[in-house]
Amino acid sequence: MAEKKSQSENKYGKLIIAVVCIVVxxxxxxxxVAEAVQVxxxxxxxxxxxxxxxxxxxxxxxxxSLLSVTGLLxxxxxxxxxxxxxxNAVGFVLACIPFLxxxxxxxxxxxxxxxxxxxxxxxxxxxxxxxxxxxxxxxFGILLLTVxxxxxxxxxxxxxxxxxxxxxTLIVECIKLGKKK
Numbered sequence: 001m002a003e004k005k006s007q008s009e010n011k012y013g014k015l016i017i018a019v020v021c022i023v024v025x026x027x028x029x030x031x032x033v034a035e036a037v038q039v040x041x042x043x044x045x046x047x048x049x050x051x052x053x054x055x056x057x058x059x060x061x062x063x064x065s066l067l068s069v070t071g072l073l074x075x076x077x078x079x080x081x082x083x084x085x086x087x088n089a090v091g092f093v094l095a096c097i098p099f100l101x102x103x104x105x106x107x108x109x110x111x112x113x114x115x116x117x118x119x120x121x122x123x124x125x126x127x128x129x130x131x132x133x134x135x136x137x138x139x140f141g142i143l144l145l146t147v148x149x150x151x152x153x154x155x156x157x158x159x160x161x162x163x164x165x166x167x168x169t170l171i172v173e174c175i176k177l178g179k180k181k
Contacts, residue, residue, distance in 0.1 A: 014169060014173045015170065015173050015174075017166075017169065018165075018166045018167070018169035018170035018173060019166065019170065020166075021162045021163070021165055021166030021169065022162070022163050022166035022167065022170070024043075024047070024159075024162055025158075025159040025160065025161070025162030025163035025164075025165075025166060026159065026163065027039075027040055027043055027159070028040070028155045028156070028158050028159030028162060029155070029156050029159035029160065029163075030155075030159075040155070041084055041085065042085055044081075044084050045081045045082065045083075045084035045085030045086075046081065046085065047081070048077050048078070048080050048081030048084060049077075049078055049081035049082065049085070050081075051074075051077045051081075052073075052074045052075065052076070052077030052078030052079070052080075052081055053074070053078060054074070055070050055071070055073055055074030055077065056071055056074035056075065056078065058070070059071045059074065094154045094155055094158075095154075097141075097144065097154040097155070097157070097158045098141045098142075098144035098145045098154065099141070099145075100141070100158070101137045101138070101140055101141030101144065101157070101158065101161060102137070102138055102141035102142065102145075103141075104134075104137045104141075104161070105133075105134045105135065105136070105137030105138025105139070105140075105141055106134070106138060107134070108130050108131070108133050108134030108137060109130075109131060109134035109135065109138065110134075111130060111134075112126075112127050112130035112131040112134060113127075113131075115127050115130060126172075129168065133164060133165070133168065136161075136164075137161055140157050140161070144157065
């Protein structure tokens, strides 16, 4: 019974993450407006603080110790969130976007090939979609780093990437929920 509850929470957790990615993506798309950057700074700061606190509290409850990878990552997210809110350091966060896109693109491409050749389920459509998303993330990350014209559009590009990822996750999870009924 506990296993069913855990699976149910996991399903809805992915749906919630997908919706949050879409909403945050829309906020990043609004980062071209000067007033939106200040609001975005507070929102990103609050999200980072919540992520950090959740990581710290969950590892403290599970392992009764904060000196672990999760605890340290939580502290890093907490510090970045406070810095983003206090210093209006959204520029720093936006400067990290190209590196984040390159990393996410490389991970998606690697995961696509693992999906195709290593896992038991060989879903060709998922392989192609994940590969295309990975290539797009990788290319836009490289463009943001190398082409000056793209520099001012980092928030917009990352927002679109989050929206695409959120929609992809939302569709996949809704299909999974529909098949189980």
